[in-house]
Amino acid sequence: xxxxxxxxxxxxxxxxxxxxxxxxxILGHRRGVETVQEIVRECRALGVRYLTLYAFSxxxxxxxxxxxxxxxxxLGNYLRSELTSMLEQxxxxxxxxxxxxxxxxxxxxxxxxVARTAxxxxxxxxxxxxxxxxxxxxxxxxxxxxxxxAGRLAPEAIDDQTFTEALDTAELPDPDLLVRTSGExxxxxxxxxxxxxxxxxxxxxxxxxxxxxxxxxxxxEFGRRQRRFGLTGAQVEESH
Ligand code: IPE
Ligand code: IPE
Ligand code: MG
Numbered sequence: 001x002x003x004x005x006x007x008x009x010x011x012x013x014x015x016x017x018x019x020x021x022x023x024x025x026i027l028g029h030r031r032g033v034e035t036v037q038e039i040v041r042e043c044r045a046l047g048v049r050y051l052t053l054y055a056f057s058x059x060x061x062x063x064x065x066x067x068x069x070x071x072x073x074x075l076g077n078y079l080r081s082e083l084t085s086m087l088e089q090x091x092x093x094x095x096x097x098x099x100x101x102x103x104x105x106x107x108x109x110x111x112x113x114v115a116r117t118a119x120x121x122x123x124x125x126x127x128x129x130x131x132x133x134x135x136x137x138x139x140x141x142x143x144x145x146x147x148x149x150a151g152r153l154a155p156e157a158i159d160d161q162t163f164t165e166a167l168d169t170a171e172l173p174d175p176d177l178l179v180r181t182s183g184e185x186x187x188x189x190x191x192x193x194x195x196x197x198x199x200x201x202x203x204x205x206x207x208x209x210x211x212x213x214x215x216x217x218x219x220x221e222f223g224r225r226q227r228r229f230g231l232t233g234a235q236v237e238e239s240h
Contacts, residue, residue, distance in 0.1 A: 001216070002223035004176035006050035007043060008198070010190055011036070013182030013206030026070040031208035033078050037085075042212045044089050044123045046219075050172055051125050054190050058098060058132030072103050075129070079109045083116060090122030096168035097131030098139070126172065133192035140166045169194055177222045179215075181207045199225050 011032060018028030036053065043051045056071060079093075086093060093113045102110070110129075144166055147153035153162075164170070175191065175198045183204040187195065201218045203210075228236050 006175045008052040008175035008178045010054045010180040011207045017206040017208040054128045056129050058135050076106050090120045092120040092124045093117045094126040097129045101130045132189045179218050
């Protein structure tokens, strides 16, 4: 199986999973957390170096207040319960997004987990929280403009690399594969810059039902893709 160096996932369908069973949506999110635990473990075991999970978007703040606060509660509990296992598995936690909008206690446990796992080298798990790609791009443009205004950066020195290194995802390579569950075929404001040449994989399976086997399906399909980056198929074959 060809293993992507960086796998990104839009974990969608928790709400529908619950609604189909006439359960409150939050129970779908709770089951979604169990899937996260299983998929993180499996990615680490398969040798994925970077796993990025879209957990809460900048637009998700507009959901009903009780759903938002339940999600924040789940997030805090997840982080508190996973620290030991992250340390055991050599997983380093990273966060992208406008984290200043998160509740204080969630920020605190996030900061602690990021700090305690900073030395881990097996896999980088990045959580996209209060994340929106346009928001990230705007914050990045602002930072670069401030640096230019302060005389620390010449506008003509801004290129692909400068920009890439100023994003929230600075230390991450671009995703090789993006998986979205629940049948929606859209990006929903995730990693717009970074997905330029990423392979996309969509499945109808709802996130709480996304199993190791489903992940293997996605990886098998990824292995069948020819990534051309603008070249001809013959050129790509020659370089192998
Ligand atoms: C994804 O599941 C999790 C979050 C966006 C937080 P949803 O809650 O979007 O589930 P559906 O799309 O309503 O089924
Ligand atoms: C995308 O799912 C965000 C996350 C999975 C965190 P949404 O459910 O928010 O996306 P839309 O609204 O269907 O595009
Ligand atoms: Mg959704």
